[in-house]
Amino acid sequence: MELVIEHLTKKYGEKVALREFSYTFTPGIYGILGANGAGKSTLMNLITDNVKRNEGQILWDGTDILKLSASFRKLLGYMPQQQGMYSDFSARAFLRYMADVKGLNRKQANRQIEELFELVNLKDAAHKKLGGFSGGMRQRVLLAQALLGEPQILILDEPTAGLDPKERLRLRQYIADLAENRIVFLTTHIVSDIESIATDVLLMKDGALVRHGTPDELIQSVQGKDLEDVYMAYLGGS
Ligand SMILES: Nc1ncnc2c1ncn2[C@@H]1O[C@H](COP(=O)(O)OP(=O)(O)OP(=O)(O)O)[C@@H](O)[C@H]1O
Ligand SMILES: [Mg+2]
Secondary structure, eight states: OOEEEEEEEEEETTEEEEEEEEEEEOSEEEEEEEOTTSSHHHHHHHHTTSSOOSEEEEEETTEEHHHHTHHHHTTEEEEOSSOOOOTTSBHHHHHHHHHHHTTOOHHHHHHHHHHHHHHTTOGGGTTSBGGGOOHHHHHHHHHHHHHTTOOSEEEEESTTTTOOHHHHHHHHHHHHHHTTTSEEEEEESOGGGTTTTOSEEEEEETTEEEEEEOHHHHHHHTTOSSHHHHHHHHHTTO
């Protein structure tokens, strides 16, 4: 189970959103840290094939994901940063719909959906329409749909945005539990979201990977006391 990215580049016109990005991902939690505009979502959108790359390769166990196409997409769970949602759907109807889109077996999906509602603490609101949900509740519905089908690669683009401290903590602990035998991407600009759970932290700036390592390695490299110091040392100048 290996996702190898080589020299991946994405341009929007003259703007280089991602520059020669290379990294090998094996099961674990990867904290992708960077300021607004650093290229985090662009990287996630390239892995999900939502945007077209200009150069480079993304290989899943040796085969480019563009070749694998639908069979690769089946392995993905994606929680997008933007909250476009179906306001007239109830949360449960939305998850059922997403399970259909993913081609999951209905009976199994329905059972998993109820487990997921429990997990994201929305059991009592599952029958209500998404249009009436708060921002944090929507985040949790988006997380739940990403987890449908037990994906081997889980992409969480700013999953904690808009969550209150209690839900943020719950989510963090939950993500830590999820990491076994899967590759989890977690983008954020909030250092504390990944400090305790990331196996590796990737620091991005202006579309480039500027540094990576375990939280401890990075903290030592700047002789700091926490990842906040690491962030300021490597990314603080922008
Ligand atoms: N659809 C697009 N069209 C033009 N430029 C884009 C587009 N999407 C992203 N960009 C540019 O690419 C760069 C990287 O954007 P990206 O969304 O990947 O950053 P990010 O690290 O996810 O930021 P944030 O923390 O704000 O989510 C930015 O300069 C952005 O303006
Ligand atoms: Mg983003």
